[in-house]
Amino acid sequence: MLDFNALAKKVLEGYELTEEEGLAILECPDDAVLPLLHSAYLIRKYYYGNRVKLNMIINTKSGSCSENCGYCAQSRDSTNPIQKYRMMDKDLIVKGAARANKVNAGTYCIVASGRGPTTRELNNVIDAVKEIKEKYPLKICACLGILKPGQAEQLKEAGVDRYNHNINTSEAHHPNITTSHTYEDRIRTVNQVKDAQISPCSGVIVGMRETKQDVNAMAFALKELKAESIPVNFLHAMEGTLLEGTDELTPLYCLKVLSLFRFINPTVEIRVSGGREVNLRSLQPLSLYPANSIFIGDYLTTIGQAAKNDIQMLKDFGFEIDYNNLETPVTPKEISAGGKKFDQ
Template identity: 60%
Template sequence: MRGNDWGKLAEKAIRQEEISIGEGLAVLAAADSEVLPLLHAAFAVRQTFFGKKVKLNMIINAKSGLCPEDCGYCAQSIVSNAPVEKYTLLEKETLLAGAREALKRKAGTYCIVASGRGPTDHEVEQVVDAVAEIRATMPLKICACLGALSAEKAAKLKEAGVERYNHNINTHEELHPAITTTHTYQNRIETLQHVKQSGMSPCSGVIIGMGESDQQIVEMAWALKELDADSVPVNFLHAIAGTPLEGRPATKPLRALKILALLRFILPTKEIRVSGGREVNLRTLQPLALYAANSIFVGDYLTTPGQQMELDYQMIEDLGFEIEECAL
C-alpha cells in the first residue's frame, strides 16, 4: 500500500469501518518514504473528529515506589534497582496543590497516579476526599490510576467525581507473562470491566518497545477497540537503568509515527495521547505525532522528566493547533 491507498484507508476510518489486520500490517510495513503521506491520511481522520484541538493532561505521582508488582518496564516495581523516591499516598493538600498546578499548565485533565497492586480502602477514601474538593472548586476533569480495582471501589471513585480511570493493557496478551508475572492480562481486563460498569470512562493504552511483533501491535490496537477505551495513552518504552528492560533500544522515530497512524485508523474517534517516552523515542519528530494523536502530557511523568511545558505550547502553536479547554 502507498499514496492513494492511505487516503482510502482514511476514508474507511472516517466512515468508522473496520481496518483489517492486513491493512494494519501494511501501515507498519510502509517504507519510511511513505511516512508523510501516511500522516497526511491519519490527519484527515484526526481532523474529522477532533479538528486541530490538542488535549493536555498532567500527572501527579501520588504514591511512589513501595510496589509489590514485578513489571519489567517500571522503575517503581519490586524488581527495580532504579533510584526512585518512595512515599505513601500524598496528603489531601498536596493533591489539591497539584490540581492547581494542572490548571496553571493549561491541562484539562488531572491524573492522580499511585503505585501498587491496587488501592486500600483507606487510600480510596483519601482520593475520594481530595477529588470531591477539586471538582467542587476547579474546572478540571479527574483521571485516577490506582491499580487493580474492585467494582465497589470503582463505584466510590465515580460517585466522588472521578470521570476517567486508567488501567493500561500495556502489551499483547501473549507477551504479558514475559513482562510481569505478579498479575495476569485478564486481571487488567477485569479492572477495565469494573471501570465501565461504574460509569467512569475507561482509559487504557500500551507501551511500545518491549519486544512485540507487528502482528501483536495490530492485535493490541484491536484489543483496545474491543475494550472501547475512550482514551488511549501510547507510551514508547523509556528503558530505565536498574529495571529488567534496561538497555532495550528506543523505538525509531519514523516507526513510532507509523504506529500512531495505525492507532488513529483503527481508533478514529478515540483520544490518542502520546505519552511516556515521546521525548526519547520521537526526539525531534515530536510535532509530527500530533498529526495522528490529539493529546499529550505536559510536565514530567512518574519517574522520568518530560519536555519543558513552554516547548509543548510552542510546538502546538507552531503546528497551527490550539489547546482544548476543559469542558465539564
C-alpha cells in the same frame, strides 16, 4: 502498498480495518510515512479539528510496588534509585490540581504505585477529588491499579470522570513483561470502571521487545475494549529494570504506531505519552497529526519536555490548545511555572 488516503476516507465512512491492513501500516516503507501521516490526520481532523488536549500527572505514591512489571522503575524487582514515598495527603493532591488548572490542563491524572489501593488510600483520593471538583473545572482521571469490588462505584460517586488502567502490551506478550498479575486482571478492571459508568482509559507501552503483530493486536484489543482514551507510551528503558538497555524504536516507527492506533480507533482520544521525547526526538510535532492529546510536565519517574517547549511546539505547527473553558488562556511563561515538580 496500501492507498492510505483512500483507506482513511473509508474509515470516515464507517469501515473497520482488517488485521492485515493494520500490519501493513506498521510495515510501510519509511519513505511512505508522510503520506501515512497525512491520511491519519484526515481522520484526526474530522473528529478533533486542530485541537490538542492537555493532561497533567501527579504521582501521589511512588515506589515500593509489589508487582514485577519489567518496564517499571517502581516495581519490586527494580534497582533504580527512584524517590519513594507513601500516598500524599489530600492537601498536596488538591495543590497539584490547582497547578493543573492554572495551565489549562483539561484532565488531572491522580496516579499511585502498587497493585491496588488500600481502603485508606482510596478514601484519601476520594476526599481530594471531592474538594477538587468543588474548586476547579477539571476532568479527573484516577490510576490506582487493580480495583476491588465496589471501589469503582466509590470513585464514581466522588466525581472521578475517567479511570486509567493500561493493557500495556498484547495478551500473548504479557507474560514476558509481568507475572505478578494477568492480562485478564487488567481487562477485568477496565470492565469494572465501565460498569460503574466511568470513562475507560487504557493504553500501551511500545518498544518492550514485542513484535509488530503484538502492536497490531494491542490496537485491536483496545477497540474491542471500547477504550475512550488511549495513551500510547514509548519505552524509556530505565536503569535497574528488566528492560534496561532496550532501544528498539525509531522516530519513524513511532509515527507508524500512532497512525495505526488512529486508523483502528478513529473516534477516541489518542495521547502521545511517556517516552515521546527520547523516542520521537525532533519528530515530536509530527506525532500530533494522528494523536490529539499530550501530557504536559513530567511523567511518573521520568522528566518530560519543558512545558513551555510543548506549548511552543503546538503553536509552531498551528495546533490549538483545547483550553479548559477558561476565559483567558495562559502564557507560555505561566505554563512553564506550573510545570515544576510538586513539593513533597
